[in-house]
Amino acid sequence: MAWVWLGVAGLFEVVWAVLLKYTDGFSRLWPSVATVAAMAVSFYCMSRALQSLPIGTVYAIWTGIGAAGAAIWGMAIEGDPATAARIFCLALILAGVAGLKMAS
Secondary structure, eight states, X not given: OHHHHHHHHHHHHHHHHHHHHTTTTTTSHHHXXXXXHXXXXXXXXXXXXXXXXXXXXHHHHHHHHHHHHHHHHIIIIIOOOOOHHHHHHXXXXXXXXXXXXXXX
């Protein structure tokens, strides 16, 4: 169950990272409220995963999912450049996340 908590935590990290852009420095109320709510869910789920998984594994996977997810969102939705180098680097992040899961 810890891996499910960690997966949900990572997905909500992507959500809050994406929403953060729309807060305009926390000057817009509803995007700010949604961002803080997504942060709270992400941290709660990560804390549940930490009950049975090592902190290094949890934190690395959590940030990996967040970084890769936000970058993929940016390329797919926001028009960020999708160069071969960026895609290769994202693949490396995802390979590291998978490797940490297999090693745990």
